[in-house]
Amino acid sequence: MNKIQKIACLIGMMVLLNANALAYASLSAEIIIYSVLILAFIYFILIPYVGMRLSCWIYGIVKFIFKRKIDKWNRNLIILDIPMFFCAFYLFNEYYIKPQIRERAKSVSYITLSQPQTISGITMPAGTKIETDFDYYRKQPEPEKFRYASFPQAIMWNNLPITRLNKNLPKMEVRSEKYVAIGNWICDNSYDITFKLLPIYDGKRLNNENFEQLFYLNECFLERGQTVFLPSLGINFTLSNRSLKRTEDKFRDVEQGFWFVHANRYDIIKATIKMDFDGFDLVVDSKKTVHNFLIELNDSPEKHCGLPKNTLLGWRKSQPKTILVVTYPTQNVPQTCWDRKLQKVSVDEMRDALPQQDGWSLNMAKHHFESQSTQP
Helix, strand or coil, X not given: CHHHHHXXXXXXXXXXXXXXXXXXXXXXXXXXXXXXHHHHHHHHHHHHHHHHHXXXXXXXXXXXXXXXXXXXXXXXXXXXXXXXXXXXXXXXXHHHXXXXXXXXXXXXXXXXXXXXXXXXXEEECCCCXXXXXXXXXXXXXXXXXXXXXXXXEEEEECCEEEEEEEEEXXXXXXXXXXCEEECCEEECXXXXXXXXXXXXXXXXXXXXXXXXXHXXXXXXXXXXXXXXXXXXXXXXXXXXXXXXXXXXXXXXXXXXXXXXXXXXHHHHHHHCCCCCECCEXXXXXXXXXXXXXXXXXXXXXXXXXXXXXXXXXXXECCCXXXXXXXXXXXXXXXXXXXXEEEEECCHHHHHHHCXXXXXXXXXXXXXXXXXXXXXX
């Protein structure tokens, strides 16, 4: 038996050394060689060795109980037993136990409903395909923990006929069977519509009975050809950026509050060659009425009454004849331009006048103009 043990150890060392030498040949060869050698190591060396050593341990324990002397060779092999047993357990766990657990968890993470069921306040018909979060320790289906659901026919959710739903709280993305109207804006139903959880429920346990009432429509992708009219500048242009997104308003009624649409630079250039702006956000309502916007000028002073690059222009529907201007402290601002009165203001005054606008542009402008004013 002792000779067999020595031979098994030598074979194991030779196999591992040969594997390391051949593994550098190529990536594909490395994968094949290691797979074959691991299997050979497990079935022809490790398992027989572990089995043999376990029988030796049992034999040694019996001898110890009956106060018999244990031979020196078995005592010395105890040092080798510990890493070999650990290696055997690791391989057994990695290639046998874990794959079984993974397959079991996968089988209960994908569910097809055999009968109608109400989950999270949503009545899902038979045939609904549900995907839940992957959990190694899940032993049985938990459809209430779904993250994705696809329906065999459209169901009504928040007054929309939806065919699929992706839950990623605080967001809920749905695909509508029909076009969705937000007032005069038309959303393209080939893209997902995003709902968001009302802030008062964020982080709280959700009530399944009125689940859909906890969300408000936050964003959609507009149908092609949507147009916007800027009465302050007399420009009517088509939006190439088709995202319609809520401002800080959290109304469930889409007719209430304000929305953002984004105008690209080339949208303006196509509409008029008299102006050159960077892209900017417009605050609009559901009727497509523009309530305010914030524009950053490009380097075309001949088109902008001499105003330099990085100058910010702000306009409000409440004061349609006036355009607010943020620029360098030493910059002279003409009294009128584009048939509108120009009023020079500070960054903070512009922020107060246009509270819905992104603070990032105003913060960058404040940093830029203040740093320029402090230079000698």
